[in-house]
Amino acid sequence: MSVDEKMVRRIANLARIGVTDDELPALAKELSAILGFVEQLSEVDTDGVKPLTSAVENKIRGREDVVSDGGYAQDVLANAPEKDDEYFSVPKVVE
C-alpha cells in the first residue's frame, strides 16, 4: 500500500499537523515505505483471532462517583500559553 500526496494532505489534516506543499513528496515516500513494511502482516492467517488490546488481563477498577480532586485552577493554568482569569484563552471560535 502506498500513499500519494493527496492522501498525505488528508492524513495531515486529520492529525492537525501543518504541512507545506514542499514537504508532501518526501512524506508520501516515507509513509509509503513504512506501510510497505507493515504490509507483511497480511501473510498471517488471523481468521477468528480476537484482537489483543492489553497484554495483562486486568479488570478496570471502578471508584465511587464523588468529587475527589480539584479546586486548584491556578495550578492547572500555570503552564497555559495564554490565560484570562480562571480560563484558558484561545483565538475566537464563534463569530
Next chain:
Amino acid sequence: MNELTEFTLAEARDGLAKKQFSAVELTQAHIDRIAKSSALNAYVLETPEKALEMAAASDAKINAGEARPLEGLPIGVKDLFCTKGVRTTACSNILGDFIPPYESTVTQNLWDDGAVMLGKLNNDEFAMGSSNETSRFGPVVNPWKANGTELVPGGSSGGSSAAVAARLGIAATATDTGGSIRQPAAFTGTVGLKPTYGRCSRWGIVAFASSLDQAGPITHTVRDAAMMLQSMASFDKRDTTSVERAVPDYEAALTGDIKGLRVGIPAEYRVDNMPAEIEALWQQGIDWLKAAGAEIVDVSLPHTKYALPAYYIIAPAEASSNLARYDGVRYGARKNGTDIDDMYAQTRAAGFGDEVKRRVMIGTYALSAGYYDAYYVKALQVRRLIAEDFTKAYEKCDVLLTPTTPSAAFPIGKNIEDPLEMYLNDVFTVTVNLAGLPGISVPAGVDGDGLPLGLQLIGQAFGEETLLRSAAVLEEAAGFDAQPQDWWSA
C-alpha cells in the same frame, strides 16, 4: 576518576551505612563530574541545588539511624517523568518550558525511599527513536568509542544509559515501549530492566503508547536493578492498568542458584545477517547458564518476524491518540494561526520533530475510516498470536535467552535518514512489549572494536524474581568489567 563515582548502588548504600562518606560528598562528586561532561549531552537539565538539599536531608536521616532503602543515592531521571517544579519536556519542543505541578508515581516512590535527584536526562523526542538523535536538545554521545568515531548511546533512554556508563549518576530511571531500556543498556555496557506491564505505575510519565510503555531502571549491576525496581514498583490506583499485587523482595531473589532452571532458546531469533560475534556471544551465554546448572530447551516463537510490523501500527496508533493533547491550549509552546484550527496545525507543525510527525501520521492513517480493520485490528490480532507464542514456550521453559540487539552501537548519523533501518534495532526487544513480559539486558562481552554487547533474558509475567536471579548468574559468569575510556571530561 573521582573514586566516589566508581561505586555501584549497593556499594554506595553500604559505604553510606558505614559512614565512610556522606550523602552530600557522594552527591557533590557526581555533580562535579556532570559539570565536566557536557560533551556527552546526557543531561538536559541539571538540578545541583536540589540534589544537595536532598542529600543533606539524607545525611540527617542516616545520622538519626532512619535511613530508607535508597537513602542518599544520587540518580538521574529520564525527561519523560514529570518532576514537580522541575522542567519536563519529553525532549520535544511542543512542551516548551512545561513545569509539572505534580510528581510521577515512580519518581515519588524513589524520593520516598531517600534517592537524590541529580537532574533530567536526554531521550529521543517522546521516546520515539533508537539512537537518541531525535531529541530537541540534540544527540547524546555514547561514552564508548570505536576507532575514534562518535557513537549513539541507543534510545530512547540514551541519556540514562550514557549517564550510568559515564558515572554521571549511580543509576537512572528509563522507559521501554519497544526496547528503549534494554537496547541502550546493551550499547553502553550497562544493565537495563523492563518490568512486566502493570508493575510500575505509568502515572505522571509522558505517554507514548500506553499499552506498551513501562518504566524501569538502567544500572551498573543486576543487584542495583533489583534495588531500583524494589522502589519504582507499586500498585497505583491512579493508573488503571497498574496491577494490584504485592512487590516481592527482589534482592532476596538473587540466590545465585539456577540449578534445574529451564532456559528456552527461540529458534526464530537466529536472524539473517546476524554478526558472527553476536551469534558466538549467544552460544557463550547458553554455555554459561548450562555450566551453572540450567537445562537448555529449544523453543519456537513462530510469529517473531511479525512483531516489528505489528508494533509499527500499534505504537503509532496509540501515539496519534495520546499526542492529540498537544494543541497549544493548556500547556507547551503555541504558534498562532489564522483561526483556531490553523493554530493547532501550526503549533503541532512547529512543535513536533520529523520522527514524531511520521508516527502520528502513520497512526492517524491506521485508525482512519476505511483502514482501521486492515491495519489496526489486524495488528492487534497478530499481537495476540505473538503473546500466545510466549505462553506456549513457557510450557517448556522458565526464561528465554536471546541477544539484546542485532549489532553493537553504531555511529551518530548512520541510520537517522532511514527510519526502517532504525526500526530494526528493536527486532529482539519489541516482542516482549507486545506480550507485556519482563526483560533484562546484561552486558556480556565486547565485539572486535571493543564495544559492549548485551544478552537478553525474558521472563514470565510478574516473574521478575526468577528473571533477576538468572540475570545475576549470567552477569557473574560473563564477568564484564570493561570501562569506556574517559575522553569527554573537560
